[in-house]
Amino acid sequence: MKESKRKKLEAAGWRVGSADELLGLSAVESLLVDLRLALSQALRRRREKLHISQRTLAERIKSSQSRIAKMEAADPxxxxxxxxxxxFATGATRREVASVFSEPTTTAKRKPRQAAS
Amino acid sequence: MKESKRKKLEAAGWRVGSADELLGLSAVESLLVDLRLALSQALRRRREKLHISQRTLAERIKSSQSRIAKMEAADPxxxxxxxxxxxFATGATRREVASVFSEPTTTAKRKPRQAAS
DNA sequence: TTGCGCGATGTCGGATTTGACATATAGTTA
DNA sequence: TAACTATATGTCAAATCCGACATCGCGCAA
Structure with missing residues (x-):
């Protein structure tokens, strides 16, 4: 079904069910934040497992130590x-990166705010 | 083991085995290209399944139709x-995106054009 | 103590990516 | 035929991201 046709049907009072489960923008944003965090943690884990410094990894991908530090800090x-x-530069496969995506976000804790004084 | 110590050992002729399977930069590049392609294809599949236009999806993420077109064309x-x-705006979950990563790169076939008349 | 390696954080000029816009083509409907 | 919709493609100024660099604190070894 073309979208124009769908719109006509909807204008006529129909509900074209299928799956219009589109997320709100803030929900998308939240997913991205979580994902960035998960990736940054995975990067640190993998780098440390290889016993290489941020500087060494930086050279591998022609970046800089400070940028690697920001990556691992999940800097937006x-x-x-x-x-x-x-x-990938730490040897991660697509499958391994995929597992970072599918994992239930390591921390769960979101920005522990301090209580009001 | 600290990296400085590792370096000393290596300088002394030792091989510190662990896993130094670091990919070359071009291999990383290749993985990224494949990944971009897989993501762009997944996006188009999901959007078409929802029967929404590029313009509609663009509004969802506050982008523009032309940019969605470029996304689906895997523009670098x-x-x-x-x-x-x-x-995510099409309702994909982290798990579903993960499957795009882990899949064996949705085949090689590029843009099935219609045969010449 | 001094010196050194590692990592965190901030800055900056330049490179890259952005949304917006114009425009072209193709398919559909009237 | 014209009008409308969906998509592709190119351009551009503004926003974002980059590598590089400086600097700081920490832990360890001389």
């Missing part, structure tokens, strides 16, 4: 591409 | 973040 300024690049 | 100048944003 670092792109997902850079995080993926880092993971 | 669209970011992974935008691709992920698009997928």
């Amino acid at each position: 300024e670092v792109s997902f591409e850079l995080l993926l690049r880092g993971l | 100048e669209v970011s992974f973040e935008l691709l992920l944003r698009g997928l």
